[in-house]
Amino acid sequence: MSALLFAQATSNSWDLPANIAFGIISVIAIGAALRMVTTDNVVHSALYLLVVLAAVAAVYILLGAEFVAATQVLVYIGAILVLLLFGVMLTKAKLGADEDLNYEQRWIGLGVSVLLLVVMTFSIWEEYGTKEEAKLVGYEPQRTQVVADSIFSTYIVPFEAVSVLLLAALIGAVVVARRD
Amino acid sequence: MLAFELGWAEWLVRTVAVLGVVLLPAGATVYLYLFKMVSFMQSRLGPMEAGPYGSMQLLAEVGKNLQKEDILPAKADRTIFNLAPYVVLSSTFLLALVVPFGPEAGFASLDTGSFSDRNFDGVGAFYAMAVSSISVIGILMAGWASASKYSLMGGVRAAGQLIAYELPLILAIVGVVIQAGSLSLQGIVYAQYEGEIFGFGAIGNPFIITQFVGFIIFMIAVQAELTQVPFDMPIAESELVSGYMTEYSGFRFLMFFIGEFATANIFAFLASVFFLGGWTVPPFIVDLLGITIDSNWFNLIGPAVMLTKMLLLTFIIYWVRFTYPRFREDQLQKFAWKVLIPISLVNIAITGFLKVAF
Numbered sequence: 445m446s447a448l449l450f451a452q453a454t455s456n457s458w459d460l461p462a463n464i465a466f467g468i469i470s471v472i473a474i475g476a477a478l479r480m481v482t483t484d485n486v487v488h489s490a491l492y493l494l495v496v497l498a499a500v501a502a503v504y505i506l507l508g509a510e511f512v513a514a515t516q517v518l519v520y521i522g523a524i525l526v527l528l529l530f531g532v533m534l535t536k537a538k539l540g541a542d543e544d545l546n547y548e549q550r551w552i553g554l555g556v557s558v559l560l561l562v563v564m565t566f567s568i569w570e571e572y573g574t575k576e577e578a579k580l581v582g583y584e585p586q587r588t589q590v591v592a593d594s595i596f597s598t599y600i601v602p603f604e605a606v607s608v609l610l611l612a613a614l615i616g617a618v619v620v621a622r623r624d
Numbered sequence: 625m626l627a628f629e630l631g632w633a634e635w636l637v638r639t640v641a642v643l644g645v646v647l648l649p650a651g652a653t654v655y656l657y658l659f660k661m662v663s664f665m666q667s668r669l670g671p672m673e674a675g676p677y678g679s680m681q682l683l684a685e686v687g688k689n690l691q692k693e694d695i696l697p698a699k700a701d702r703t704i705f706n707l708a709p710y711v712v713l714s715s716t717f718l719l720a721l722v723v724p725f726g727p728e729a730g731f732a733s734l735d736t737g738s739f740s741d742r743n744f745d746g747v748g749a750f751y752a753m754a755v756s757s758i759s760v761i762g763i764l765m766a767g768w769a770s771a772s773k774y775s776l777m778g779g780v781r782a783a784g785q786l787i788a789y790e791l792p793l794i795l796a797i798v799g800v801v802i803q804a805g806s807l808s809l810q811g812i813v814y815a816q817y818e819g820e821i822f823g824f825g826a827i828g829n830p831f832i833i834t835q836f837v838g839f840i841i842f843m844i845a846v847q848a849e850l851t852q853v854p855f856d857m858p859i860a861e862s863e864l865v866s867g868y869m870t871e872y873s874g875f876r877f878l879m880f881f882i883g884e885f886a887t888a889n890i891f892a893f894l895a896s897v898f899f900l901g902g903w904t905v906p907p908f909i910v911d912l913l914g915i916t917i918d919s920n921w922f923n924l925i926g927p928a929v930m931l932t933k934m935l936l937l938t939f940i941i942y943w944v945r946f947t948y949p950r951f952r953e954d955q956l957q958k959f960a961w962k963v964l965i966p967i968s969l970v971n972i973a974i975t976g977f978l979k980v981a982f
Contacts, residue, residue, distance in 0.1 A: 510747045514754040522757025529764045530783045
């Protein structure tokens with residue numbers, strides 16, 4: 445692996461430190477993801493998810509997408525994961541191994557992940573496999589203005605659709621939570 | 625990014641400086657406010673024995689805590705119990721990374737704004753808000769892994785409180801960001817330096833004037849984020865012993881303690897960047913001194929200016945802390961969701977309207 449990276453670094457404009465960092469982050473992310481589904485404690489599982497999400501944020505920073513990385517930390521770690529841990533600790537959060545956990549859906553889960561892996565690998569390889577610009581080059585940070593412009597021009601329809609969906613979910617949550 | 629062009633020596637200096645900026649002001653505020661100011665307010669002397677006026681008391685406290693036995697509760701989840709203080713402290717250090725102390729005096733280049741060519745592209749403000757939420761995870765970890773009812777209740781209370789007060793914290797910043805037109809902390813500093821109030825630019829435009837509502841909301845939310853009195857339900861000592869910190873002792877307790885005070889300082893640094901003009905001094909003083917704002921002098925003056933503003937703001941934080949009694953839990957949640965968040969949303973709407981109008 446490292447020999448391959450060094451060879452790449454000498455042969456063309458690949459950026460060595462970024463590739464090494466990417467390798468380390470990927471190993472951490474994959475390891476934590478595996479432990480997340482195999483561990484026998486719900487809170488441990490949530491904390492391994494934290495590691496996975498943090499690693500994804502690190503990959504975004506590596507790609508120069510700082511705004512997206514900060515969003516990842518704010519939304520996924522700061523909000524969703526905290527709510528998840530909060531819920532787990534309010535209801536049931538055993539210390540030590542939890543025998544009640546079931547793994548009945550593991551084969552379906554495995555099937556779905558393999559399918560996702562194949563589809564994504566295929567589509568990414570089709571699009572970028574032979575192109576130069578797909579390689580990790582430079583650390584030119586992506587300007588926030590560019591992100592904002594593309595959200596509010598190119599992707600305005602999906603953005604509005606998601607907003608309406610979230611609003612509907614919010615109202616739905618209020619309706620469900622109301623007692624009267 | 626600038627960072628990759630730095631030499632290793634500069635990296636080393638910046639890394640050590642982060643330690644300095646987290647630990648030294650924390651020690652200063654603990655001595656000045658927690659030891660001396662509160663003693664003055666309660667008509668007593670405070671520590672007087674260790675060193676002149678008890679100034680070495682802090683070192684004595686650190687020594688005491690380091691000598692204590694590191695107790696691990698029998699049923700605790702060992703790994704997570706040990707990791708939790710590090711997670712809390714890492715949030716503090718990540719927060720300190722983006723604070724600008726001068727045109728080039730900063731620690732990391734996440735906030736990529738470059739002062740000399742007026743290029744403010746960074747996402748520092750957004751990043752700071754994002755990493756400040758990591759400490760909740762550490763508190764929840766500590767509360768759960770201690771295997772104690774008090775700790776768990778403290779942890780859950782803390783999570784509920786920090787989720788509620790993170791929103792007004794972020795929404796208060798949005799007004800500042802709209803007015804400055806930049807997410808970069810350097811950009812916000814520059815906008816305040818260059819700004820004018822109805823054509824009068826001698827003191828710039830510190831956003832505490834135009835964003836006064838945002839400033840008040842920010843300081844209240846900071847008080848709650850730090851779980852300081854009157855928002856100290858997570859560690860309410862009369863109800864929960866010491867909340868999520870109950871089972872901690874020795875070095876790990878010291879880490880929570882340092883984390884609490886250092887985070888107060890970093891938030892005060894951030895508040896002075898957002899609302900008090902950051903490391904700059906009013907333009908007429910700069911003119912008087914006969915130097916330009918991006919000259920190297922400000923890498924020296926800047927940290928001192930920031931320190932002054934930080935001490936002023938932490939003074940307010942501790943003043944409030946030692947003055948008011950604790951809220952009730954439902955009052956706390958009501959105050960965040962029904963008062964602070966609506967006001968900050970209105971503030972954002974008005975700021976946006978005025979930004980377009982002018």
